[in-house]
Amino acid sequence: WVKEREHGNPTIEVDWDMLTPSFSLKNGLDGFGYPSPYPGYLVHEDALTNPSKMDQNKPGFRMEDYALFLASIQRGLFDHSFDESLGVPPPGPQINNADPTPDAWPDWGRPGEPKFKKVPRWSGTPEEASKMITAAAHYFGAYKVGFLEVDDKVKKLTFADATKWADCDQPYATGEVIPRGFGLGFPAPVKVFPNKMKYVIVLQVTQPFDTMRILGNTKETGHMQPMNASSFALGYNQRLTLLIRMQTFLRVLGYLRSESVWCYNTGGGALAGINEIGRHGIGISPELGSAYRVNLGIFTDLPVVPTPPIDGGMTKFCETCGVCADLCPNEAISKEKEPTWELPPTKLGRPEYGIPAGTPNTWSRPGVKNWHVDYVRCRGCSYCQGYCVFSQQNFASMHNIIKSTISNTTLFNKFFADSDRLFGYSDVDTDFDGWWNRDSSSSVSSLNYARLLGR
Known part of the structure; x- marks a missing residue:
């Protein structure tokens, strides 16, 4: 039922002689159309997305709602690792995500803005926390969510010598570096995590299914090829985006969060009920089989309910x-x-x-x-x-x-x-x-x- 029109002639009328280029961001969005030098932060203060409007007794305005919003804008509005006009930098290790959120809620804001009111961090039962994290993670792109309680078994899944535990308040890097070997090609900084980070959020990250299966004559080459390798690459990109957003979500709630520090993500998924482990040494999940990319593990001090291993035969x-x-x-x-x-x-x-x-x-x-x-x-x-x-x-x-x-x-x-x-x-x-x-x-x-x- 959709018809095509001639190029340059949309259904809204445009006078191309009258229209000129503009550097202005003025449009119908609240505050964007106000003339200068209107103090933009005042408009932002009025906005309902401003965390100062948070009301823990009002659905849609609770701390978890603002955490969802602040996490969602990560990488979209605040990634300054490349110039959008000139394009991305050359391939290679990059410093991503100039993160506007500080380590402690609720001092989030734009430069020059008043700081928001102080509020206690989110509180609830482990069951409520698990339900909240599952909903947020699924929204951010996780296919499946599991939870672990950190014990000596779980610690054996982390990078040897590069991950240490101590009675401290915040995770920190010691400045030491441990070589990871030829396979990963780069050294690992030694990091210390607080013993109070007793839980792991395990997130199953997908990858494109169609390109993963297009392999050509691999019997001759024995190698991955550009098209199926693009599936892996996009999966790892999804992993990074999911990690950043989940870390921000936990930060806004007032809880510690780590990067993914385990080297055996398939084992972590098996312990958390995401997958079993197959003949090929990788995970097999009930829904996706082995057609997913990785299990992301985020260590935190937010109490959650551990999920048990599964047996689907x-x-x-x-x-x-x-x-x-x-x-x-x-x-x-x-x-x-x-x-x-x-x-x-x-x-x-x-x-x-x-x-x-x-x-x-x-x-x-x-x-x-x-x-x-x-x-x-x-x-x-x-x-x-x-x-x-x-x-x-x-x-x-x-x-x-x-x-x-x-x-x-x-x-x-x-x-x-x-x-x-x-x-x-x-x-x-x-x-x-x-x-x-x-x-x-x-x-x-x-x-x-x-x-x-x-x-």
Whole structure:
């Protein structure tokens, strides 16, 4: 029912001879149209988005409502790490998000503005806090939310030597630097976290599902390729944005918050009930399978209710499946039926990098009974993520019935795995041109794709 018009002729009338360029921001928004030198901060004081209007007894104006707003504007209005007119800086490490919010609520404001009234930090039960955090995190882009209580087990998931704990008021950096090794390519500053940060908010971060599965002839290259790598990159970008907004949300509420300091996010997700761990060494979640990017962990002193691990029969299913191992172009995934405590050496090595076959395993962590991935061979191509049996999500209504069956019995596991191969779910998508030529008006965007399929 929508018709096209000629270029430069919208439905609103424009006199192009009369219209001139302008540097003014004046428009219909409250305060933008007032003539100078009207004190802009007074308009801001009148605005209902000003935290001084907060009323804990008035729905829509409570502290959590303002926390949601102040967190939402992060990176959108206050990221000065690049010039929007000239474009982003060259690729590489950047200092992002010139954050306007200070460490203590409620001294938020624009330069020269009066400080807002002092208010106590948010208070509520752990159940109320969990519900609030879940709602906010989901709004900011987390697919699923879990919680952990920090104990000696959880601390073992953090970066060794770079994460320390002490009786202090605020997290701080010691100035020391620990090399992280070749894989991550940059050193880790040593940071100390208060012992009172006894909880972890675990957030599942998605990535585009369609580009992750377009791999071309990876059997020849054995590498990730630009299109599927773009899926990972966008997922990590989402992770950073989600982290910044959740940190701001907690800050406005008056609670401590950390960066993600754990190195084993798959294990954190398993403990918090986000995922199980599969043959390919990464997470398998009930809704998305392995088709998600990462579990973000934010340590805080806000009391929440821990969520328990789950058992959907997914790890057990891996014993008889092996689709990921069959597809892996680098033979990095074990084809053994049973998981093991042993840390096997690399089977083939990487002779081109001077790593011979049989080199001892120094990349797996002892203490986990699993199918240990030969990361000397892994090139990060995403076969195992995109084509895990559980990553097929809800392409067919039968899939939910199958998942329910797998959760309760192993009797049909081999049949289901063979059916995945038979029906072509493990046939790799090589249609690069099809993606570029897709009808974007009738297909969902990449970031929404996983959500629509998963639920």
